[in-house]
Amino acid sequence: MLQKKRKREEAEVPQAGMADIAFLLLIFFLVVTTIDVDTGIGMQLPPPPDPDQEPPPIRERNLMNILVNAQGLILINEEPASIQEVEQLVTDFVDNANRAQDPNLSEDPRSAIVSIKTDRQTPYEIYIDMLDEVIGAYRQLRNEASQSEFGISYREYRNRVPREDDVIRELYPQNISLAEPDPGS
Amino acid sequence: MSKFQKKQAGTKQQVPTAAMPDIIFMLLIFFMVVTVLREVELQVRVDFTRADNIEKIEQKRLVSYIYIGPEILGGGQYGDTRIQIDDALIDDVYAIRRLMYDKLMEEPRLIVSLRVDQRSEMGVVYDVQEELREAGTLRINYSTLRGDQAPM
Numbered sequence: 001m002l003q004k005k006r007k008r009e010e011a012e013v014p015q016a017g018m019a020d021i022a023f024l025l026l027i028f029f030l031v032v033t034t035i036d037v038d039t040g041i042g043m044q045l046p047p048p049p050d051p052d053q054e055p056p057p058i059r060e061r062n063l064m065n066i067l068v069n070a071q072g073l074i075l076i077n078e079e080p081a082s083i084q085e086v087e088q089l090v091t092d093f094v095d096n097a098n099r100a101q102d103p104n105l106s107e108d109p110r111s112a113i114v115s116i117k118t119d120r121q122t123p124y125e126i127y128i129d130m131l132d133e134v135i136g137a138y139r140q141l142r143n144e145a146s147q148s149e150f151g152i153s154y155r156e157y158r159n160r161v162p163r164e165d166d167v168i169r170e171l172y173p174q175n176i177s178l179a180e181p182d183p184g185s
Numbered sequence: 186m187s188k189f190q191k192k193q194a195g196t197k198q199q200v201p202t203a204a205m206p207d208i209i210f211m212l213l214i215f216f217m218v219v220t221v222l223r224e225v226e227l228q229v230r231v232d233f234t235r236a237d238n239i240e241k242i243e244q245k246r247l248v249s250y251i252y253i254g255p256e257i258l259g260g261g262q263y264g265d266t267r268i269q270i271d272d273a274l275i276d277d278v279y280a281i282r283r284l285m286y287d288k289l290m291e292e293p294r295l296i297v298s299l300r301v302d303q304r305s306e307m308g309v310v311y312d313v314q315e316e317l318r319e320a321g322t323l324r325i326n327y328s329t330l331r332g333d334q335a336p337m
Contacts, residue, residue, distance in 0.1 A: 015206065022209035029216035038242040038298060040328040048318045120308030124301045125234045127310075128327060132236040139238050181311050 070121035090137035117179035254302030285320035
């Protein structure tokens with residue numbers, strides 16, 4: 001019995017099949033794998049409101065009200081606007097201190113707040129288009145600031161500096177407020 | 186050592202295939218690690234909307250998904266807008282609070298990815314967001330495709 005076993009040990013384990021098995025598994029995982037990256041618009045929600053605390057006062061000029069109704073019509077500070085204009089309007093509003101210095105627009109980019117309000121019936125698609133424009137305006141501003149300060153694009157700058165030391169982000173903090181939607185009709 | 190050399194000299198020269206399984210195994214392990222098997226069965230339809238100013242989520246392990254869209258009834262029929270988390274449809278919006286809070290306790294750096302059908306109404310999305318605020322999961326991501334990307 002013992003001798004027999006010893007004899008077997010001398011014979012090699014056949015390894016030719018191993019590659020085939022590994023190949024099969026490999027092909028299975030190759031097929032199953034989807035190397036897709038999730039993309040989307042990142043947002044930071046505000047913490048839940050404290051019922052004992054009054055919301056901080058905001059000066060009228062620092063607030064940009066964007067209203068979008070269910071038909072996709074846009075009202076910016078009581079004036080109708082089209083979706084193509086939004087990016088420019090937001091840029092003018094946020095960066096007012098460095099541009100036109102209009103007394104009706106924001107004091108400085110740090111205190112500027114963009115408020116987006118929709119109807120409950122507004123399609124999600126329209127809301128995202130809107131948000132996209134606002135984010136685009138901020139991205140543009142940050143990029144410009146980064147170019148003039150450091151001579152590199154904001155994307156590159158962000159990769160080099162830790163989030164806490166990001167002066168550009170601090171300069172243009174992207175205050176977007178999502179207001180409670182109107183019940184609508 | 187000398188024994189080894191002798192052996193080699195004795196055999197006929199061949200392309201060594203002994204290392205091949207190792208290479209294959211390395212590839213295999215790579216793909217096994219990279220693979221994220223689809224863990225949920227979608228019960229709602231989600232047609233992604235498009236946007237240009239988007240960012241990538243690098244750490245997929247931190248992401249938890251919430252699906253919002255019309256319920257798939259089968260036979261090409263769609264029902265009312267429903268919310269799906271993991272494998273279950275949520276009937277009560279307030280249940281999201283507890284669910285997400287539990288997830289947040291497990292992973293403090295949780296990112297909630299909202300996968301919303303483009304024709305859904307904002308009311309539902311807002312209600313979900315309010316629940317997320319209450320749960321304390323404040324990092325969210327509106328899942329969208331790149332503007333020029335072909336639909337999935």
